[in-house]
Structure formats: structure tokens, C-alpha cells
Amino acid sequence: MKNRKKEILKVAAYLFKEKGFSAVSMRDIAKAMDMKAASLYNHISGKQEILSTLILEVAAAFTSQMDMITSETLPPLKKIEKVIEIHIDITVNYSENIATLNNDWVHLEGDDLKKVVKMREDYEENFRGIIKEGISQGAIKQQHPEVILFSILSTLRTLYLWNEKRGKMDVNILKKDMVSVLLNGICISN
Amino acid sequence: MKNRKKEILKVAAYLFKEKGFSAVSMRDIAKAMDMKAASLYNHISGKQEILSTLILEVAAAFTSQMDMITSETLPPLKKIEKVIEIHIDITVNYSENIATLNNDWVHLEGDDLKKVVKMREDYEENFRGIIKEGISQGAIKQQHPEVILFSILSTLRTLYLWNEKRGKMDVNILKKDMVSVLLNGICISN
DNA sequence: GTCTATAGAGGGATAGAC
DNA sequence: GTCTATCCCTCTATAGAC
Structure with missing residues (x-):
């Protein structure tokens, strides 16, 4: 991908994160790059692209990361640890894309929309499978799998909102703490 | 509040939840009510209202619910249980407003924006206080309070996304499971 | 590769008839 | 209280000069 295109994507991702896709105009993106909106179209086909x-x-x-995890032979709890870790890693590397994925996927059109919805469903299904495996093996409590799936996934999906506060916090410490809180809870007396 | 105004708010909340504030036009809201956009202005002053x-x-x-909890004298873990329960109750009653609060507060203007940001900060500060109290009393693990605050709150704040799937699930069972997962984790062997 | 100019659609909101 | 008509603005995107 060309350099200028990368810049546009970076600036747009930042603005989309702040205000949402629909509230950001091509003029806004251009202004943030010190250029005119019309010039953007030399690098990208439009806002949808x-x-x-x-x-x-x-x-x-x-x-791709989830596929790697499911293809490995590991205890379910170890797999969940890995899922938590990849979420943290991807959040650190793609913080603003994640905001857009989470909040603005509804504004995708046509095949892109179908594709992303399918990827999301597959991802959740894989995660659900790991949880169910853990329950049937006796490593995870007999709770509604959906409650477990939802509570972990909603924490991981909104990590990006927290990325600034994280700033000073070491990624590896964050991973350890997150795994501990999500898997073992917060109580001392169980 | 007049009936017609309530209808407008209800329809708008639904549409805002689906597409976001910026992507919903006054014409969209009017159309969903089988009327013309101009007529909306007899009941509300504008989109911002x-x-x-x-x-x-x-x-x-x-x-108001958080204020009630902090004013009670209860063990910290009981207070957290109550926080979880009020989130579930409010989510059930105001599902679509919560989507708007979470995603579209950035589009508020002037004093409303300041007010909501302050309410959010106060709420988080109260919650943080409960967690810190729990840690110092030895009821909660010595983890970063921010990690605990964030992981619980992000789960609770996105409950609304899950409200449809909940459908068949009894609210009281959901509360019990949610408390169990968030406080005690999902592992059997601690 | 960036600009100016502009097309064409759609946005929020108001005026005034009924 | 709802309508039609309309104002004025902003939107995405294109055409064509440089």
C-alpha cells in the first residue's frame, strides 16, 4: 500500500474513533492532513473504502490469531489465556481500527458487511467452543456459557477505550492481571 | 411529558441504537412514525434535545442508584453485587438509551456535555472507591484497582448489546450468574 | 498529486396554509 | 398538530486546470 494512503487511513481511524464514521466528513479527514477533500480521491476510491x-x-x-489458537492442542483455560493475550496485543497495535470495527461495522455495505459479520460470528463460535470444552472437562464452572463468553468478550472488545490510561502500565503486567481477574475473579475468599 | 414526545424519544432511541446519532436524520425519525420531519418540531426543539x-x-x-449504594453501610463485595444488579435492571428498562449514552454522548453540546461527563466521572470514582475499600479490607485481591474497575464496568456497560439474546433468560438468574462470574471468576480450581 | 469549482443529494430547521 | 414548500448548509464525489 502506498504511503499517502496509509496516512489517510491512520488519520481517518483516529477521527472515526473520536466521533464515529458518520460524523466525520471527507473534509474533516482532508483538513487534518492539510489538504483538500478532492485530493483524497487520488489515493482512495471513497469513504467506504x-x-x-x-x-x-x-x-x-x-x-487468523483465533484460528491459530483453536488449531493448537492446549487445555481450554490455556486457550482462553491466549485469547486474552491476543486481544491485548491487537488492541495495542490497532487501537483505532478496533474502535471502528466495534462501532461502525454497521455502516459497511454489500459483501464487506456480510464478510465482517461472518468473521465475528465465527470468532464467537470458536470462543464459545473453547468455553464449552472447558465446562465439559470440569475446568470451568457450570455457568451459562453465554454469560461467560459475553463477560470476557465485552471486556476484551472495549480494551481500546482504556488504552490511554494504560499508558504507563506494562503490557505484560496488564496481561497477567487481566487473565487473573477474568479467570479467577476478584474475591479472596472463594 | 406529552405522549407524542415520548413516542418520538422512543423511536429515536431505537434508531440511534441501530445506526448511531449522526447517521439518523430527522426525516428518518419522522418516517418511522409515519409523519413528516417538520411536524416533529411541534413537540421537540430539535435533534439535540x-x-x-x-x-x-x-x-x-x-x-441516583449509585448514590443510594454508596450511602449504605454494606461490605464492599455486597456493594459491588448491588452495582451489578442495578446495571442489569437499568439495562432492561432503558436498553436503547444506554446505547445512546455509551456511543453518542460525544455529540452532546455545551452544558449537557459537561454534565454527563461529570456524572460519568463521579460514577466511576464511586465504583473505584468501593473497590479500593474492598482491597484494603482484604476482601478483594491486591490487583490494580483500575483493571478490576475496567473489566467489570465494561461488561456492565455493554450488557445492552446482549439484551436480545437474553430474551429467554430470567433476569434473576442472569444477576446471579453475572455476580458469580464477575466476582469469583470462571475457574473451578483456584 | 493537488488544487478550484461544482454537481447532485440530503442534512436541520422554519414559515405559513389548513 | 400536520402538512407543503423552502432556506441554507454540508455531504460525497467528479471534472478539469495546473
Whole structure:
């Protein structure tokens, strides 16, 4: 990908994160780059291309990492640890794309929309499978799998909101703490 | 509040949840009510009033409930249980307002924006206080309070996304499971 | 590769008839 | 209280000069 295009994507991702896809105009993106809106079209085909590029990029990262985890032979709890870790890693690397994936996927059109929805469903299904495996093996409590899936996934998906505060916090410490809180809870007396 | 105004708010909340504030036009809202956009202005002053009414309504609910909890004398873990329960209750009653609060508060203007940001900060500060109290009393693990605060709060704040799937699930069972997962984790062997 | 100019659609909001 | 008509603005995107 050309350099100028990368710059546009970076600036757009930042603005989309702040205000949302629909509230950001091509003029806004251009202004943030000290150029005119019309010039953007020499590098990208339109606003939709920006959106789908940003989203597909990070969605592909999640999918490929999840595929690696499911193909490994590990205890379910170890797999969940890995899922937590890849979320933290991807959040650190693609913080603004994740905001767009989470909040603006509804504005995708046509095949891109279908593709991303399918990737999301597959991802959740893989995660659900790991949890169910853990329950049937006796490593995870007999709780509704959906409650477990939802509570972990919603924490991981909104990590990006927290990325600034994290700033001073070491990534590896964050991973350890996150794994501990999500797997073992917060109580001392169990 | 007049009936017609309530209808507008309800329809708008639904549409805002689906597409976001910026992507929904006054014409969209009117169309969903089988009327013309101009007629909306006999009941509300404009799009901003819809937004701020929806958000302030639910933000006030969270604030008043949190104030009740902090004013009680209860063990910290019991207070957290109550926080989880009020989130579930408010989510059930104001599902669509919560989507707007979470995603579209950035589009508030002037004093409404300041007010909501302050309410959010106060809410988080109260929650943080409960967690710190729990840690110093030895009821909660010596983890970064921010990690605990963030992981619980992000789960609770995105409950609304999950409200449809919940459908068949009894609210009281959901509360019990949610408390168990968030406080005690998911592992069997601690 | 960036600009100016502009097309064409759609946005929020108001005026005034009924 | 709802409508039609309309104002004025901003939107995405294109055409064509440089």
C-alpha cells in the first residue's frame, strides 16, 4: 500500500474513533492532513473504502490469531489465556481500527458487511467452543456459557477505550492481571 | 411529558441504537412514525434535545442508584453485587438509551456535555472507591484497582448489546450468574 | 498529486396554509 | 398538530486546470 494512503487511513481511524464514521466528513479527514477533500480521491476510491479497509485489516488479525489458537492442542483455560493475550496485543497495535470495527461495522455495505459479520460470528463460535470444552472437562464452572463468553468478550472488545490510561502500565503486567481477574475473579475468599 | 414526545424519544432511541446519532436524520425519525420531519418540531426543539433527553434520563438513573449504594453501610463485595444488579435492571428498562449514552454522548453540546461527563466521572470514582475499600479490607485481591474497575464496568456497560439474546433468560438468574462470574471468576480450581 | 469549482443529494430547521 | 414548500448548509464525489 502506498504511503499517502496509509496516512489517510491512520488519520481517518483516529477521527472515526473520536466521533464515529458518520460524523466525520471527507473534509474533516482532508483538513487534518492539510489538504483538500478532492485530493483524497487520488489515493482512495471513497469513504467506504476507508471504512472497509480499516475494519477488514483488524478483523483479519483477530480471525487468523483465533484460528491459530483453536488449531493448537492446549487445555481450554490455556486457550482462553491466549485469547486474552491476543486481544491485548491487537488492541495495542490497532487501537483505532478496533474502535471502528466495534462501532461502525454497521455502516459497511454489500459483501464487506456480510464478510465482517461472518468473521465475528465465527470468532464467537470458536470462543464459545473453547468455553464449552472447558465446562465439559470440569475446568470451568457450570455457568451459562453465554454469560461467560459475553463477560470476557465485552471486556476484551472495549480494551481500546482504556488504552490511554494504560499508558504507563506494562503490557505484560496488564496481561497477567487481566487473565487473573477474568479467570479467577476478584474475591479472596472463594 | 406529552405522549407524542415520548413516542418520538422512543423511536429515536431505537434508531440511534441501530445506526448511531449522526447517521439518523430527522426525516428518518419522522418516517418511522409515519409523519413528516417538520411536524416533529411541534413537540421537540430539535435533534439535540432528543439526544440530551435520552442520555440525561438514563445517566440520572445510574447516578441516583449509585448514590443510594454508596450511602449504605454494606461490605464492599455486597456493594459491588448491588452495582451489578442495578446495571442489569437499568439495562432492561432503558436498553436503547444506554446505547445512546455509551456511543453518542460525544455529540452532546455545551452544558449537557459537561454534565454527563461529570456524572460519568463521579460514577466511576464511586465504583473505584468501593473497590479500593474492598482491597484494603482484604476482601478483594491486591490487583490494580483500575483493571478490576475496567473489566467489570465494561461488561456492565455493554450488557445492552446482549439484551436480545437474553430474551429467554430470567433476569434473576442472569444477576446471579453475572455476580458469580464477575466476582469469583470462571475457574473451578483456584 | 493537488488544487478550484461544482454537481447532485440530503442534512436541520422554519414559515405559513389548513 | 400536520402538512407543503423552502432556506441554507454540508455531504460525497467528479471534472478539469495546473
